[in-house]
Structure formats: C-alpha cells, structure tokens
Amino acid sequence: MTRPRTGPLRKVQDVSLARTSLVTFQLHGPGETDEAGGASLLAVYQDASGGGLALVADDRGLMIDPSAAPDGTVRIVVAVEAASGAVARVGGVRCTVRDDHGADLAVLSGAAAGEATPDPVHLLGECYRRRGEWRFREIGYGLADDAAITRELGPGAADHHHRRRAAALTRPAEPDRPAEPDRAAPSPPATEARPVRALPPPNLDAARIAGERTARGPVSLEVAVDLSGSMIRYARLRKSALHALAGFARREMAAGDLLTSVAFADRAAILVSPVDVRKLRRVTDRPSRDVGGGTQLSPAVQLLMELRPRGPVKYGARALMVITDVALGDDPRRLGTLLRKAAYDSVHLVVPAPEGPVYLRDRDPLRHAAVHHFADADQLGLIYGAVFAAMTGQRLEHR
Known part of the structure; x- marks a missing residue:
C-alpha cells in the first residue's frame, strides 16, 4: 500500500488521477459546533458547455469515481460552502484529496481552503479531463453571491446553496437534554468519508x-x-x-x-x-x-x-x-x-x-x-x- 504523505502540498496544479478509480475529498474543520454553522463540501459535474449534470453535497466527505460520472462530464468542480456567513468565519477548514489507497494527492489548507475568503462559497479545485485522462488542480477563489455561483457552477448549485442557507437560518434550536452515552450510536470517525446518495451509482x-x-x-x-x-x-x-x-x-x-x-x-x-x-x-x-x-x-x-x-x-x-x-x-x-x-x-x-x-x-x-x-x-x-x-x-x- 502506498504510504500517505503528510503536510500540505504546495501549488497543486496538475495531479494525475490515472492510478486511482476513487478520489476522496475529506473535509476537516470545526464542524457544526462553530458559530458560523459549519461548512460542507459541494461537487458539481459539468459538461463541455459548463452546464451542470449532477450535484452532490455532504458535511464531511465526498467519494468521487470520475469514470462513473454522468455521460458528457468533462469537469467536476469541488467547493466548500459555509452554512451561514463567510467561509473565513468557519475557521480551520482543510480539505484532503486522497486516492483509493489512502495516499494524499493534495492537502488544501489556509488560503487554498478559504481561510481569508469573505464569500459564502470557496472553489477548492476541479477534476478535469486532458487527453483522455482525469487530473486534479487547485482553484482557490470565492463566489460572492447567487449570480457568481450560477455563473461558475450553474443554477442548480445556486438553488442548493439558497435552500441550505435558508434552512440554517430557520433551523430551531434543540432543547437541552441529558446525554445518554449508553444508548447513543457511536459517531463515525472524523477521517471517514461517507458515500453520498446523489453520487453516480457504481453499478x-x-x-x-x-x-x-x-x-x-x-x-x-x-x-x-x-x-x-x-x-x-x-x-x-x-x-x-x-x-x-x-x-x-x-x-x-x-x-x-x-x-x-x-x-x-x-x-x-x-x-x-x-x-x-x-x-x-x-x-x-x-x-x-x-x-x-x-x-x-x-x-x-x-x-x-x-x-x-x-x-x-x-x-x-x-x-x-x-x-x-x-x-x-x-x-x-x-x-x-x-x-x-x-x-x-x-x-x-x-x-x-x-x-x-x-x-x-x-x-x-x-x-x-x-x-x-x-x-x-x-x-x-x-x-x-x-x-x-x-x-x-x-x-x-x-x-
């Protein structure tokens, strides 16, 4: 098995995905306990014209198989979005891109992960096709509003973002109640990415x-x-x-x-x-x-x-x-x-x-x-x- 690399990889611009069938985008951060309401990952599958073919989101991780993407996909854009406020307010966001052996292909942190982004959505990177091969590169800039989100990611992403922010603003506070450690289900480990229902099916x-x-x-x-x-x-x-x-x-x-x-x-x-x-x-x-x-x-x-x-x-x-x-x-x-x-x-x-x-x-x-x-x-x-x-x-x- 390939030994995972450690530490951030600088200037991630042209990472070959030819040796992996599954790319995991793992979000590390303070999560929903943060005052800004946490962050989540968003992936948009786009065709050659920039049209959105599919959209998936999760608050912890995405597992993407580029070879099983919807027909016509030439680009898969991955972004981090704040539930409310700016991505910069969430703080400590880091995204690790791993292959199916667990080896780090890229670690996006600091400015690359939106540390200083005043916008609600920050584009992390993209999987893209070049000469028949899938590759990954860092993007690293924010989207300020629905118009920018629509322009870069399509109306489906803007609709999703609008619904998510509305839900964050209207979500009622849960009443305090005593913890029940014996009955509570164990939380998934922080390093585990969950499959998302909307991802392209494997078979x-x-x-x-x-x-x-x-x-x-x-x-x-x-x-x-x-x-x-x-x-x-x-x-x-x-x-x-x-x-x-x-x-x-x-x-x-x-x-x-x-x-x-x-x-x-x-x-x-x-x-x-x-x-x-x-x-x-x-x-x-x-x-x-x-x-x-x-x-x-x-x-x-x-x-x-x-x-x-x-x-x-x-x-x-x-x-x-x-x-x-x-x-x-x-x-x-x-x-x-x-x-x-x-x-x-x-x-x-x-x-x-x-x-x-x-x-x-x-x-x-x-x-x-x-x-x-x-x-x-x-x-x-x-x-x-x-x-x-x-x-x-x-x-x-x-x-």
Missing part, C-alpha cells in the same frame, strides 16, 4: 431511473455487438452486463420497453429477439449462427430493422447502441443510408476503455454518435441504464 444494482418520464409510449433499444476477433475477449463481460440489466429493468423500466440485440462481424445474427426488457431472461453472447470474421455494421442494422415488431405500437424513442472497438469496414455511403432509414433518435458507440479516444472522420456516418467507454461489466451495465434513461427523458442516479 446497476445501486441505480435507479429518476425524474418524470417524458417519452410518449414505450422505448426501444437496439444493440449491435461486434464479435470480430478483437472483441472476443469481452464476451464474459458483456454477458455479465446483460445479467445486471435484467434485474435493473424489472425494477425500473415500463411495460413494453423493448431490447433487441444482434451480433455482427461480416454477417449478422440474432442474440436477443425483441423482448420486453422487464422480461429479459435468456442472456447470451453466442449468436444464432456464425457471423464470419470481418467487421461490418451494415448487416446488423439491416437485421435490427427486420426484427422490429409489426403493429400499431408507436415508440417514444428508438436508439442504436454499438459495442465495438470502432474498427469498422463498412462502405460509408451504404451505412449512412441504412442509419437514415432506421431513423434512430440517438446512436451510441460503446468502446472498451483500452482503445482510448475515438476519432471519427468528418464524413463518417457515426460521427454524431455519443461515445461511451467501459472497462468492466459494471460500467457497461451503467451505459445500458443511462441510454434507457435518456430515451425516456429521465436520468440515472444512485438509489
């Missing part, structure tokens, strides 16, 4: 679909699985992800929501015939017939269209999910024609993490596809859940 077992469903009618997810030689090694992983999807769907999806899956190489064959995803039972990665040895997506799209149920049902959304390493050998014009004919509302490229960033040419028919990376079955399962949630107009979150 589908811990996930739910939240928000109002806006899709008019059932949704249909059509999956094309690349079974060419370079993708064979992911067979067990893909099967495990489908097992997880089966349990998730029974709990979270609506009647009539469909899943169809086909395998492809230079030919296509059925893996899962169209099925109400809540009734998914037969999980396999073995196609109904041999699919050859090339990498042609076009036969898969053609077969998926042929498998679509006939009848009066109108689907609220239809998506294509392609699990591949993107080494496709299709004629671009033919594939583009098929994709337009298939009329998907969205297309998702799901690529093994070792393949790194995906670069598609300007005329590639998949150039507008959303790209997702997975390294294990849990991450692949979460992609299934996130795509279903996007089709229904909802979101995937920790339950």
